[in-house]
Amino acid sequence: MTIVDLGAAPGGWIQAADQVLGGRGTIVGVDLLPLHTSIPQNEASIRFVQGDFTTPAVQNKVKQILRDSTGRGEVDLVVSDMMGNVTGNMLRDGTISLELCETALSFALAHLAPSTTADPTSKTAHPVQFVVKHFTSAATSDLRKRLASLFHVVKWVKPHSSRKASREGFFVCAGLRPGNPKPAASSSGPDARPSTESGDLFF
Numbered sequence: 001m002t003i004v005d006l007g008a009a010p011g012g013w014i015q016a017a018d019q020v021l022g023g024r025g026t027i028v029g030v031d032l033l034p035l036h037t038s039i040p041q042n043e044a045s046i047r048f049v050q051g052d053f054t055t056p057a058v059q060n061k062v063k064q065i066l067r068d069s070t071g072r073g074e075v076d077l078v079v080s081d082m083m084g085n086v087t088g089n090m091l092r093d094g095t096i097s098l099e100l101c102e103t104a105l106s107f108a109l110a111h112l113a114p115s116t117t118a119d120p121t122s123k124t125a126h127p128v129q130f131v132v133k134h135f136t137s138a139a140t141s142d143l144r145k146r147l148a149s150l151f152h153v154v155k156w157v158k159p160h161s162s163r164k165a166s167r168e169g170f171f172v173c174a175g176l177r178p179g180n181p182k183p184a185a186s187s188s189g190p191d192a193r194p195s196t197e198s199g200d201l202f203f
């Protein structure tokens with residue numbers, strides 16, 4: 001299994017993913033900041049690129065690692081915990097977060113393999129392929145609709161560890177639809193539906 005972990009520092013998610021994979025896979029982490037020194041980052045199973053993921057130079061480094069390590073450049077799961085410094089200005093924070101979400105989504109769409117399930121119309125047993133943190137804003141509803149047009153299952157999750165007052169949440173997306181579906185019509189106002197925390201890799 002190949003996982004790309006965007007906004008990976010200091011490395012909590014990498015450690016968790018490494019435990020699940022048990023060395024039988026590749027995790028490529030990216031962050032502006034370095035990983036904690038306790039995390040090995042040049043083993044075959046954990047690779048790390050320090051830099052701004054919104055830049056082509058950093059994305060090209062990730063693509064090269066994927067080609068070298070998997071031979072096919074495809075990814076099974078993209079997770080993005082990227083978040084800029086929260087300024088308190090909701091419009092600005094929402095805009096920055098949305099740009100990071102869109103960057104992660106573009107990368108995911110270019111590198112995820114369409115999900116293969118026995119019954120592609122089924123709402124169950126789709127592998128989770130994209131997880132993205134976002135700062136709730138007026139654009140959240142549009143993002144959710146766009147994700148729903150691209151994936152068979154989209155759940156909104158607020159982890160127990162996330163402060164209630166915080167405006168952050170996660171979209172967990174399973175089962176990339178084949179082809180190039182058109183984004184759903186947009187609407188205003190957030191209407192993401194909360195879900196309970198889930199550690200499942202399948203929906």
Ligand SMILES: C[S@@+](CC[C@H](N)C(=O)[O-])C[C@H]1O[C@@H](n2cnc3c(N)ncnc32)[C@H](O)[C@@H]1O
Nearest residue numbers: 007009010011012013031032052053081082083
């Ligand atoms: C909440 S922290 C991530 C925590 C991490 N998932 C873990 O398990 O330890 C958010 C991270 O996003 C990173 N980040 C924000 N913008 C970024 C960008 N443009 N490119 C890469 N990383 C970015 C920040 O440097 C920060 O370390």
